[in-house]
Amino acid sequence: MEKNTKSYTATWIWYPGDFEIRLHEKMSVVRRARGVMYPAYWRLDRNYSNIKFRYRYELEQEEQIHVMAEGTFSFYLDGKDNYRSADSVITIPAGRHEISISVFNDIETPALFISGPTVWTDSKWEVTSYQNDWKQAGSWTFDTPDNPPSRFRLSTTPHEPTSVTIHDGYPLLDFGRETFGYLRFHNMKGTGTVRVYYGESMAEALSPEECVTLDRFEARDASKGGENEIYTLKEAKAFRYVWIHADPEVSWGHISMLYEYVPVEYQSSFECSDPKMNEIYEMSLYTLHLNTREFFLDGIKRDRWVWSGDAYQAFLMNYYSFFDLDVTRRTLVALRGKDPLTMHINTILDYSLYWFISLYDYYQYTGDFEFIQQYYDRAVSLMDFCLKQRNEEGLVEGRQEDWVFVDWADFNNDGAVSTEQILLVRGLEAMSLFASLMGEDATAKNYSVLGEEIKSKTLRLFWDDEKGGLLHHRVEGETKPTLTKHASMFAMTYDYLSPEQRDSVIRNVMLNPDVPKIRTPYMRFHELAVLCESGAHDFVRREILSYWGGMIELGATTFWEEYDPSLADDAHYGMYGVKFGKSLCHAWGAGPIYILGKYFLGVTPTSPGYETYRIAPNLGGLEHMKGTLPTGAGQVSVEMDLSTISVESTSGTGILTFSSSESPVCNEGEIREVGNCSYEVTIEAGKKYRVSYQLMK
């Protein structure tokens, strides 16, 4: 058998998705509003408590296996289920046999770990929730008996404050920048109450009555240990500042924190001639990293929830930075949850649709078909659910109970919203691809035909020749005259427009000051991407410097949920009618990672998993830039100034494309002219290419 030739690699296994779904259940209730639980307001799905594993083996001689379970287990052989064992060491007979193991756990996800000379648990085992659903068991990196999935915790490391000052007689600690973790009191003494006020801003920490996050404990609970004892608060929080109000009798040595994080690898770099842009890039990476946790969060203070639309962008940023696929997969699985589907993901129509597109992107960037395969049926049922919600014209609409979000903006989302149709079409293209990967050609065709139908219907019903873009929505068979940027933007992103329509959208919609401005980094992400798609890199560079640079000017150490330059001072910190309601560390604030990686360094996969890819570097007004981007199997390095482009990669085959006003020169590869001052060079892995060119004016 194949396995006999492998080295020992037993791992904990479970029902696929249930580790992620259980973790998501836990993490969805850690948000606090002034010390009080603020749970996510959608159905939280739960792992199955009662499952059964099976495995068929063939052995020349009997062997002893060691069995461990999270939960109660029950082992039997060859379907003889009246003859069970719960022994931790079991001798399995020689010959061909089938092992069955029931595991029940009504607290944590039931999981199993078996190790033996040739038989052990891994993803070759199958598992059922007793619904006629034998599936490949879920597993990850829990490869030792004493590290079961329920004990999963992020990494931690101690950090010290950068300053301690006294305000109104109480110490205010500054950790230098936004951070996340557990506050620690060293060598605490005395009795009395300690109150901790956290702030993402100093103003927030100094507002005991209005700060969003706070803590409170009795000093005697903290001072039970001896000398050098460290008392670590129970709950991790997002903050830069903490203001400590302790009763007079309470004292301590000093205060530090335990920074909690996913140990991602910073696989990208970007450095250019503009130090402000470099600062924006580094701050974006840190903002994304803080939100890269058990799952991709929207923000670490608020909501600390997993939102599909937010995650869609975090996924893309991640492909251009950490390339951490574990967090990506956990997030995709948690968002999809379980059946029955009665509400949209996060209750939002667009957020169900982003899920398909995120999965599509996952496949493009990673080429990981196994994951697609494992969750294909959940994708099919989610699409069924979405398709059921189309109106008589065949356009998708929100139901009474659905939230049609699109963006934080004052527009009416009644009826069929054009943006939703565009997202649905992209979702159907994704499903068509997945179906064809699964070998279901007829299904693939159906998805594809339906997508084309809805696409052309959408362009027919929403395109306004006079206004030169897609109108916003259509109510009871009548398209309303409102023009917004969103649908046109997505239609450009997914390449659904003719060249004439693209030109018109850029001129009449994107750059038209009469069309309502986009104020969230969330939609600026798409806006700037679209502007880059049409070559407006210089404009985008200036926008980034002004918008993200503007937050830095105001003292940001991570990027915000929303930024309106017109607000004054502390007014920036408010949102949703709450004085410090805004999240100052929001994943969607980290968009420059994506824009600079994809459109300035210019690297994009052109086949799944970067087997082939495109490098189209664009200085966009910078004098020089250099950077590295991960491609999964390896990396691509790009360096460019006004006359030289250097490229090197470690895997796959790239096509370098660039423009030059004079004939370029490359000694390491053949330059092909592909049109009006445009050139290409094929980039083979393991070789450094240097092109001399002349920047177009």
Next chain:
Amino acid sequence: MEKNTKSYTATWIWYPGDFEIRLHEKMSVVRRARGVMYPAYWRLDRNYSNIKFRYRYELEQEEQIHVMAEGTFSFYLDGKDNYRSADSVITIPAGRHEISISVFNDIETPALFISGPTVWTDSKWEVTSYQNDWKQAGSWTFDTPDNPPSRFRLSTTPHEPTSVTIHDGYPLLDFGRETFGYLRFHNMKGTGTVRVYYGESMAEALSPEECVTLDRFEARDASKGGENEIYTLKEAKAFRYVWIHADPEVSWGHISMLYEYVPVEYQSSFECSDPKMNEIYEMSLYTLHLNTREFFLDGIKRDRWVWSGDAYQAFLMNYYSFFDLDVTRRTLVALRGKDPLTMHINTILDYSLYWFISLYDYYQYTGDFEFIQQYYDRAVSLMDFCLKQRNEEGLVEGRQEDWVFVDWADFNNDGAVSTEQILLVRGLEAMSLFASLMGEDATAKNYSVLGEEIKSKTLRLFWDDEKGGLLHHRVEGETKPTLTKHASMFAMTYDYLSPEQRDSVIRNVMLNPDVPKIRTPYMRFHELAVLCESGAHDFVRREILSYWGGMIELGATTFWEEYDPSLADDAHYGMYGVKFGKSLCHAWGAGPIYILGKYFLGVTPTSPGYETYRIAPNLGGLEHMKGTLPTGAGQVSVEMDLSTISVESTSGTGILTFSSSESPVCNEGEIREVGNCSYEVTIEAGKKYRVSYQLMK
């Protein structure tokens, strides 16, 4: 407000069904096979962990409420969810307001208890699982803060063994009859291992290698307490005998048990001229009582699971004995479980269908519309699921993954089985009734029309004029020639046959020795009912005496899962290829409760909740009988001998029907002749009626 006029009645509330579903999850894994877990092999549903309650109040002045939750809670007012409280005492303002309380609990069912002068939790509160599903909160009898739903336990009381004898040097305890509970060791001393072998029969207890149930513990764990200390084993078991093997150093004062039970009220009685029949009746009551637990179980040793077909019968027996509606409702809710429906209840097609019929019976016997209303949507979705599984002819069939059970018997259930169609028709009648109670007349009509269609199709396709009954199944459009009793029996029970067909079924099917005999008490239940429906009481009486009396002859103290008089000695105890595999205390063994109550004493509701009912007593060869039956609101007493019938009731209006060969006399009511020697007397509550009659020969 209405509530202000009521006395203080705060109670724990939860998401409807979730108390039952959580309890069912726990109870479905307590079965053991020689000490090893043997969980139910269907999907176990779980309570929602994240829910929200709401309540609108109007107060003239503010008041303090006390808040307790099982889980973490978070209180807010008027939708202002950024301003939350987790305080246990909260002052709520005067005026009209809406309270919202999120409760999260990922171990037990989230539940809430609020008490205040005028505001408190009860079934007027609403609850959501965040699926746009505001529902009336679930509640029961958890009416004090310190008695939350998660602490629900059955009652216990100490019992002593009736004898202790020594076998092979080890003590064998006999508790006199089958029982259930926790073994207790008094004043245990010494160290060593104690092994306990349980037996429903003495043979089983004396077979350490083959008894199904056993225990094992270390004496030092039991001897930690001082004098008179009692060590109670952790797990409750079904047994009559226990054989104790302790290591030599271990000693104890004596051994007893803690009998665990639901404190039902024995609301029925039956006493007649045949002592054997009286013994059968009492033993039936005890058999049913032992199986009346958190839910109606199939058997207390095996499977200790909740099976819908078994419960269908237990429900009916219960209406003629304990009339315990709590266990009934818990069982109905647990069986239905949650969506999505992917498999049938207990994986069995017929068991899904019995659920509707059980709910129908529940309404007939109790008139409790509120319960129907609360679970109507779950009934609708279960019927949708069943109706999807019809073949091209519109007949319901088992899918590849379904079990089509009907009965333990050697017949082929391929294709469309006639019994399943009859059960589906009855289910559709039930759904039609429920829909019309819900005011959904069009839906009611649809169910009813569909039911009629399937009924006439079934009679047309399966009735065999020559054989005089319904054939068993139809494969690929061809009805197979197999004749079984089952479909004809159910068609008679539900009154789907013409008088000629009924006669034919009795003669050519039920009493025909060439048709395969029914060997399970499960189907004997229906068989004897049908025979009574056609007046064969005397035959039924003799069958009961021989079949149930036969088990008593063999030493039964409760009735068995199956009984084959032709077996010898210990062979009776085996089943499923396991030497002591048979359950000797099986709910479906208690059928005489139903037969004697419904067909001998003769009491049946003729409108929901016994507002009106029929009393048709029949001695069936007995010389006299007397008994009492519960009717929910009250009871009916019936006494009859060869020349007198006495009847008394406490509520509702009854019709006494009987036959007499001479003109009967009744001083308390008017006798109406309704046909050939048949008479009726209307029975008003609170009055005793005495009829002199002459038994028909």
